[in-house]
Amino acid sequence: ASVMRVTWHKRLNQIFCGVSDGTIRIYYDPHLSTKGALLSTSRSARKQDALELLLQSRHNPQTSIQGTIVAPNALPMYQDPEHNHVAKRKRQDRKDPMLSKCPEAPSDVKHMEGGRSSASTTFTQFVVQSTNMVKNKNIIGQDPRKDLFQYTEGKKIYAGRAYEGNNPEGGNLAETTAEQAEEDMKNAKKKKI
Structure with missing residues (x-):
């Protein structure tokens, strides 16, 4: 100009x-x-609104400035290669889950790799199952005192000088369970009656 x-x-x-x-x-x-x-x-530069951008983009008839003409239905020899594949690229980008930022679809598999699981299990259940924390699932009918006594058999327990004389040989565990004590009391009452 x-x-x-x-x-x-x-x-x-x-x-x-x-x-x-x-x-x-x-x-x-x-x-x-x-x-x-x-x-x-x-x-600092003032933020332009949409109307101002539109007015700037319009062609001034008194000048010899020419903009690009986009004709999507023109013959292939007259089409601009820059504008030719925009719609096709947008369709392909829409199908790509990473580019379209689409959330993951829920899985119908019970357990998946990477810490993801279906809606039927919680995160805590997944952690317990994956770290094998549940080893003894069937503990009904077992006496937990026997398992505890196996660690103390043949060893003298020391908790410090203050408790050295108070500690009996078998440990501080009771001879009977609470349920057995209740049954013994009920049996004793029945005998009295």
């Missing part, structure tokens, strides 16, 4: 040029000029 008019402002020390496409260009020295264009250059 050609310059139509040039003006120098004496006080601001800046040169203003009016151009044929409707723009104004300002030339200045940041050390010698004052105010004017320096005020707007020190500010």
